[in-house]
Amino acid sequence: MASDIHIKITDRNGTTHAVEAPTDMALNLMEVVRMYELAPEGTIGVCGGMAMCASCQCYVLSTHHLADKSDDEEAMLSEAFHVKPNSRLGCQVQVLPELEGLEIELAPEE
Numbered sequence: 250m251a252s253d254i255h256i257k258i259t260d261r262n263g264t265t266h267a268v269e270a271p272t273d274m275a276l277n278l279m280e281v282v283r284m285y286e287l288a289p290e291g292t293i294g295v296c297g298g299m300a301m302c303a304s305c306q307c308y309v310l311s312t313h314h315l316a317d318k319s320d321d322e323e324a325m326l327s328e329a330f331h332v333k334p335n336s337r338l339g340c341q342v343q344v345l346p347e348l349e350g351l352e353i354e355l356a357p358e359e
Contacts, residue, residue: 252346259310259354260287270344278339278353279305292358298340303329305339306356313351315342331356 253269258281260266270281279294282305296302300321306329309315315337318326322341326332336356342348 254344254346254349254351256281256344256348256350257310257352258282258285258287258307259352261355261357272344272346274344276344278307278337278342278344280340281344282339282355288355293355294340296340300325300338300341303338303356304359306331306336307339307353308333308356309335309337309351309353311350311352313348315348329356330359 253271256268256270258266258268266285266287268281268285270276277298279298282288282293293305295304300319303325318337319341322338325338326336
C-alpha cells in the first residue's frame with residue numbers, strides 16, 4: 250500500500266519546506282532533497298549516494314529514532330565539516346513510514 254510521509258526540510262538558506270515523500274519507492278533523504286530541488290544541482294549527493302562525500306549531510310531536528318549509522322557513514326562523518334551530534338548523511342536515511350513528521354536541516358556546503 251502506497252503512502253506518503255510529511256517531512257520538514259530546512260534548506261541552506263534557512264527556508265523550511267514541508268514536503269511529501271513516498272514510502273514505496275526506496276528513496277532516501279538525499280533523493281527527496283533532489284526531487285524537490287531544495288539545493289542547487291551539483292551541491293548535494295555528489296557521490297551518488299555512496300556515503301563517500303558528505304555533501305548530503307543534514308541535522309536531524311526531530312526526536313525520530315533512525316537506524317544506526319553504518320561504518321561507512323561514521324567514517325565519512327568523521328572527516329566532514331560542520332558535524333554535530335545529530336548529523337546524518339541523507340543518502341543513508343531511508344524514507345520509511347515511521348519517519349512521518351521528520352524534521353531535518355541541510356548542513357552548510359563545505
